[in-house]
Amino acid sequence: MSFPLLTATAAVPALGAIATAAVPAARRTVAKWLALLVSVATLALAVIVLVRFEPKGERYQLTESHSWIKDFGVRYELGVDGIGVALIALTALLIPFIIAAGWNDADPQETGTASDSSVAAGRWRPTQGFFALILMVEAMVILSFEATDVFLFYILFEAMLIPMYFLIGGFGDRAHAGSDENAAAQRSYAAVKFLLYNLVGGLIMLAAVIGLYVVAGNFSLVEIAEARASGDLNMATNTERLLFLGFFFAFAVKAPLWPLHTWLPNAMGEATAPVAVLITAVVDKVGTFAMLRFCLGLFPEASKWATPVILVLALISIVYGALLAVGQRDIKRLVAYASISHFGFIILGIFAMTSQGQSGATLYMVNHGISTAALMLVAGFLISRRGSRLIADYGGVQKVAPVLAGTFLVGSLATLSLPGLAPFVSEFLVLVGTFARYPVVGIIATIGIVLGALYSLVLYQRTMTGPVKQEVSAMPDLKVRELAVVAPLIALLLFLGVYPKPVTDLVNPAVGHTMSDVQKKDPKPEAEAAK
Numbered sequence: 293m294s295f296p297l298l299t300a301t302a303a304v305p306a307l308g309a310i311a312t313a314a315v316p317a318a319r320r321t322v323a324k325w326l327a328l329l330v331s332v333a334t335l336a337l338a339v340i341v342l343v344r345f346e347p348k349g350e351r352y353q354l355t356e357s358h359s360w361i362k363d364f365g366v367r368y369e370l371g372v373d374g375i376g377v378a379l380i381a382l383t384a385l386l387i388p389f390i391i392a393a394g395w396n397d398a399d400p401q402e403t404g405t406a407s408d409s410s411v412a413a414g415r416w417r418p419t420q421g422f423f424a425l426i427l428m429v430e431a432m433v434i435l436s437f438e439a440t441d442v443f444l445f446y447i448l449f450e451a452m453l454i455p456m457y458f459l460i461g462g463f464g465d466r467a468h469a470g471s472d473e474n475a476a477a478q479r480s481y482a483a484v485k486f487l488l489y490n491l492v493g494g495l496i497m498l499a500a501v502i503g504l505y506v507v508a509g510n511f512s513l514v515e516i517a518e519a520r521a522s523g524d525l526n527m528a529t530n531t532e533r534l535l536f537l538g539f540f541f542a543f544a545v546k547a548p549l550w551p552l553h554t555w556l557p558n559a560m561g562e563a564t565a566p567v568a569v570l571i572t573a574v575v576d577k578v579g580t581f582a583m584l585r586f587c588l589g590l591f592p593e594a595s596k597w598a599t600p601v602i603l604v605l606a607l608i609s610i611v612y613g614a615l616l617a618v619g620q621r622d623i624k625r626l627v628a629y630a631s632i633s634h635f636g637f638i639i640l641g642i643f644a645m646t647s648q649g650q651s652g653a654t655l656y657m658v659n660h661g662i663s664t665a666a667l668m669l670v671a672g673f674l675i676s677r678r679g680s681r682l683i684a685d686y687g688g689v690q691k692v693a694p695v696l697a698g699t700f701l702v703g704s705l706a707t708l709s710l711p712g713l714a715p716f717v718s719e720f721l722v723l724v725g726t727f728a729r730y731p732v733v734g735i736i737a738t739i740g741i742v743l744g745a746l747y748s749l750v751l752y753q754r755t756m757t758g759p760v761k762q763e764v765s766a767m768p769d770l771k772v773r774e775l776a777v778v779a780p781l782i783a784l785l786l787f788l789g790v791y792p793k794p795v796t797d798l799v800n801p802a803v804g805h806t807m808s809d810v811q812k813k814d815p816k817p818e819a820e821a822a823k
Contacts, residue, residue: 296356297344298370301337301380302435305330305387309427313420320419324395327423331388334430338384345377347801352440352514360444365510369441374802375654376437378795379581382661383437383574387430391423393669393777394566398422398463422463425455429570436578442511442586446501449542449578450494456575457487459567460559465624465681482558489555493545500538504590507531516590517809529593536594540587540602546579549639550609553632560628561681565672568624572631572668573661580638580657584650584806588642592810595643602643603733609636611736614743618750622681623671626751627664630707633740634660634715640737641722645812647803649725654799655792656718659706662788663715666781667703670696673774674755677767683751688760693769697756699778706785708748709741714788728815 308330315323345353352371360368372380398419432452439445461483464475501511507527508516519525527535545552556576560568588595613632620626634656641653674689674696675681690697702713709715719741727734770778788795807813 297337297341298354298356298372298438301334301341301384302431302438304337304431305334305427305434306431308333309424309431312427313424315420317420320399323420323423324391327427328388328391330427331384331391331430334434335384335388338381338434341372342377342381342798345372345374345798347374347798351802351805355440360441364443365505365512366443367441367512368444369512369514370435370438371440371514372438373585373805374799375581375584376802378654378658378798379437379577380434382577382658383430383433386569386573386661386665387426389665389669389777389781390566390569391426392773393569393672394422394426394564395773397564397566418463422459425459426566426570428455429459429575433574433578437581440513442501442504442513442516442590444511445582445586446494446497449497449546449582450491452575452578453487453490453494456571457483459570460486460563463564463567464562465564465675478558479562482555482562485555486559489545489552490542493542493552496538497542500535503531503535503538507535513585513589527591532591533594533597536587536591536598539591540583540598543579543582543587544605546576547583547635547639548576548579548632549605549635550612550632551605553609553613556632557625557628560631561622561625565624565668565675568627568672569665569668572628573664576631576635577657577661580635580642580653583639583642584654588806589809595810596645596812599643599645603640603730606636606640606643607733607736609633610640610740611636611743614740614747617747618743620747621683623675623683623751623755624668624681626683626747627668627671627707630744630747631660631664633744634664637719637722637737637740640726640733644722644726644729644733645807645810646725646728646814647800647807648721648728648814650803650806651796651800652718652721652723652725654803655795656715656722658795659714659718659785659788662781662784663703663706663713666699666778666785667707669781670700670703670778673770674700678764683754686755686761686764687758688756689764689767690756691760692765692767695769695775696767699770699775699782700756701752702782702785704748704752708744712786712789714785714792716789717792 312323312327351373355371358368360366429452432448436445436448461479464479505511508525548556559571610633613629617626617629638653638656641649706713706715709719723734
């Protein structure tokens with residue numbers, strides 16, 4: 293029996309979460325280092341998965357399959373394609389930076405939730421819990437990218453909400469205007485809203501999962517695809533559309549797609565900066581990934597039927613998210629609305645039904661994760677120094693903290709998809725792929741680019757340039773730990789901006805399989821079609 297590499301990639305952070313939570317309360321530093329080492333070990337395993345995966349080989353590789361709930365045909369079934377491998381690598385890459393950035397975010401003497409004496413007595417261990425929850429989310433997200441059993445995926449899809457709920461509600465942003473009671477109430481509201489929105493989507497998906505089992509007789513993604521290809525499984529048109537809607541609704545909440553997006557600004561605004569990155573750069577990618585793997589893979593005809601409406605919703609997300617980002621006064625909420633706009637581009641690329649669009653959407657998932665992590669983590673360092681999330685409370689920071697301002701500028705430029713930085717390539721591919729099949733949609737989507745330049749540059753101008761405000765005159769520059777977090781992310785943005793080939797070579801064959809599922813071919817260029 294071969295080594296279960298995919299299982300190990302998820303088991304290491306899961307076991308690490310348990311070990312981190314078990315560290316004695318007074319040993320906070322031990323818990324931090326343990327969590328960081330576990331995340332690095334997980335990254336090493338993800339690299340092994342990346343190396344062993346052959347992009348031009350079988351569609352699903354490194355597969356594992358074991359009986360789980362035999363009476364219901366549920367199996368513990370794993371396998372990865374190029375898209376899954378890329379997102380596993382992204383997740384494993386970001387978690388060490390998230391942990392390092394949040395090194396002091398849950399220390400009890402800083403949060404004021406417990407005294408040093410209670411920590412010494414072993415009655416309170418917020419630090420251990422904070423890092424254990426992050427590792428548990430990592431384990432569930434990685435396993436969700438690997439699951440090829442629909443029921444197993446559903447369990448993971450729902451279970452990851454629990455640690456995220458506690459991370460948002462229990463470890464909120466300290467830079468909150470108002471009293472501690474008001475801050476706690478806002479955190480609680482954001483956490484409950486996050487949980488309710490996603491639970492409703494999950495319950496609707498559960499009904500669709502049960503319906504799929506009734507129709508197909510099993511939960512295996514591979515077996516269902518084979519049955520469809522051989523003609524052994526023929527879903528009635530209305531049945532397929534209803535099942536598609538059940539799955540898509542849950543994924544649209546997670547993504548988040550307008551008008552199911554309203555939980556995200558609250559959650560990102562009230563969470564710590566590292567947890568905000570965990571939400572939008574890691575967890576939300578499960579929604580867009582699932583659209584590719586499950587919606588298009590299981591329900592190809594229904595996906596084509598729903599495409600016009602989904603494209604309209606994606607366009608609204610692009611423009612609406614960007615417009616609201618322009619008007620924001622809160623730095624973190626601005627990044628949240630910018631992410632809603634970016635997710636609109638990702639969904640637009642997926643449902644453009646072209647290889648360029650879907651390759652661009654997958655690349656966008658990776659690049660958005662890196663660029664959002666860079667911008668939000670630097671913003672978190674900035675906010676922790678000033679104690680305020682309001683843009684108006686800053687000014688002239690580049691004169692007193694030039695390294696911080698420089699990294700913030702690169703993150704802002706990546707957010708507006710400046711040529712030479714990674715998001716530009718993915719956004720360009722999405723627009724090219726969309727314009728090839730839906731030119732009017734592609735033209736309207738470019739409005740998001742213009743607005744993206746506006747909110748990104750205005751954010752930098754108002755916070756970093758101009759006269760130095762008295763409150764920031766003594767602001768220290770980035771420390772060694774903070775620079776170690778941000779510098780590799782900026783290096784990746786530059787590398788993938790000029791050489792995205794490693795990622796595109798990885799995902800293009802998987803995109804080809806998805807295009808085959810929906811029986812779509814790329815439109816011929818007009819010059820070629822005219823011959």
